[in-house]
Amino acid sequence: MNMPWFRLRGPALDLDQLERRDQLLPPAALGTVPLREQRLVVLDVETSGLDLRKDIVLSIGAVVIAHGGIDLGDQFESTLLRPAQKISESVLIHGIAPSELEAGDDPVEALLDFMEFVGDSPILAFHAGFDQRMLTRALKQTLGYKLRHPFLDVAELAPMLCPDNRPRQNGLDDWCAHFGLQVMQRHHASADALATAELALILLSKAHRQGVDNLLTLSQRLANWRQRQQANFM
Template sequence: MSWLSRLFSSRKSAAQLDLAEAQQQALAAWRALPAPDLTRPHYQTRYIVVDVESSGLDMNHDRLISIGAVAVVNGVIDFQDVFETILRQDEVSTTDNILIHGIGGSAQRAGIDPPDALLAFLNYCAKAPLVAYHSVFDQTMIERALQRYLGVALQATWIDLAWVMPDLFRERIDAQVSLDNWLELFAIENIQRHNAVSDALATAMLLQAAISRGGGRGAKTPASFVDTEKSRRWMRRYG
């Protein structure tokens, strides 16, 4: 059996997971939400900027520990519109890992039951476009957890600022660099590095810079950012 076959054969549907009735209702309500209109201007869009902390960097085997998210609504960060959750861990991550994200063993054991934590995240996001820096890791960790605990595929629109920013600010940095390089360039302070909400907030400020510059470059919608990312990825692969 190939690795792809093993991956799909291990997936379970929501019905197979025996979710409680309230959880099934919450999941159904989220599924019924309309898809976002990605052609609307940035200043009429609710973006959700996401960051995660995990038990390690192996996307195939490590576990999702926490999710932090900050909304950018119509171009503005609403500091009341913030999400944070810690998923309860049956097995606490290593001491070295805890030293990175600061979520101790007691906090991990006392976290929210994973299905409920993930349902809260879905309710917070609705169907808004999701934004991250080097989004593949965040996306993979969240989608693996959703499949494991809720039996659903997120199927959200993800926008990766690691590809969008170099296109908008070629005169400053026209390359793949770390998030910290961009934060330093724009003098954005990250209050607590490797804290999911703090990292999401710093990235949200970077998104605001992208939105502002995009308006003058013809990139005025979420769809335009998606197209920019696709073009940069294509050029990296074939250019």
């Protein structure tokens, strides 16, 4: 059946892709499930640059924290998204050759695969605001899908939970070095997601020892911490 209005009103999705999109699970609210029982998706995206309006997602990698550990059997391997336009600068930023991008996955299929992997789980990332906004725009433009999943920022959790024992700088490399974590590769989505997950496990353990044992309490404490940080700069 020919239904040209699919293309006129939004992204060009076939019937199977539309059905997959419409069957994506809605996000679960942050609740009182104990942290050790909570499934968390730890995300990293590599992009063509840092401009939230113009740059695009080139690669997505994610791992899962569940049952108090990293489930290496449940991860989203770093996937290259084939861009609509040529991105020559990416080879300088991430070591991704333009030929690799041209041979990348169809963005529609890759993003559907990723959101099916996420399910209804909350998402963690380092400097989560950037990843969230880039992923939100990619999903809207490619799938016509509105991302509503809650994000927690590991770059905020770290100084909040370690106020008296922290590195001078607040980067992922700085925190990994601070806790003696070995990062095998950087600026690679899966490797960065794994490093972030290892750091997150340490922080969640610290949260538990500080009496924070679920995501609702953790997010409330984080909101209060943000307010205090803002007040200190006023």
